[in-house]
Amino acid sequence: MLPGAQPDRAATAMNSRLLILCPGQGGQHAAMYDLARSDPHGAALLSQLAPLLPGLSDPAAMYSNHNAQPAIVASSLAMWEALRRDCPQPALVAGYSIGELTAYSVAGAFTPERTVALAVQRAALMDACVAADSPHAMLAISGRLTASLRPRLAAHGFHIAIETGEDSCIAGGPAAHAASLAIPGARIARLPVAVASHTPYLLAAVEPFASMLAQEAFGTLRAPVLGGIDAAPVRDKATAIDHLSRQLAETILWADCMDACAERGITAALELGPGSALSKMLLTHHPGIACRSVADFRSLDGIRSWLAHF
8 A cells, every 4th residue: 555545445344354342231330321422323312212211310220230231232222323334344243241132233133222122121030030138249250260169159159150261250149148258369349230140040031031032023133143152153033032031041151252253353343332341351362353442432533533444
């Protein structure tokens, strides 16, 4: 290319191996719709979704399951609506926890409105699995090999919910046992999530959610979606329903998902936000992949400028 020449956008898009990442709970905040709202398309979608969305003024309520899930899905989808016209065709879409539902909307399976409505229903089914007198807790554990943790966790009624690395994971179990769970050499931090997602405690939600999904119209996927429970690409409705329902009560193999992205030749990844946990995690595991989150930028033009390189 001659000095000063601009790259051919069509050619770079054809060669790009872009991954779109859709986050789960943890990064939500009161201003998480603002950047998407600065674009007319993103603003119009948020206005359309408003009747389904909770208020964001109360920080405590923002982390409750029934508020967090639809809010996070709406934030990610509004950002996608703002950017998709300037974005190369993704080679793959992946989502973490509730983000896996978002991923199917990004890929074209569900409309944004139906996706947020499904997030509301998903949260209700999950909340119904928690007895009022037996609350759940989620813990981030690091510093010990994940494979060695299972017997110690099981002794306290905990299960590994998400494998994030060889020596890091998220575990879920009874809140009453969380304080007494001590593992030599491990760092344990309690997360602001009160449902033991992706553990057997959520088994009662699996079949009802599968039935709900089966009744939904399912569009043609424009890109495969990476299944969280097996790190395999999903391309059809039956498998999508199976994965989205089973992941409520089964371990998410996120470390395997990150490896699968690298194995499929992904060269760049954009996390739709809120937060930047997924892009940072992927960059740590696979530094050869150019990883950014929308949360890293001050403007949509900045994101578009970055995307123009792929």
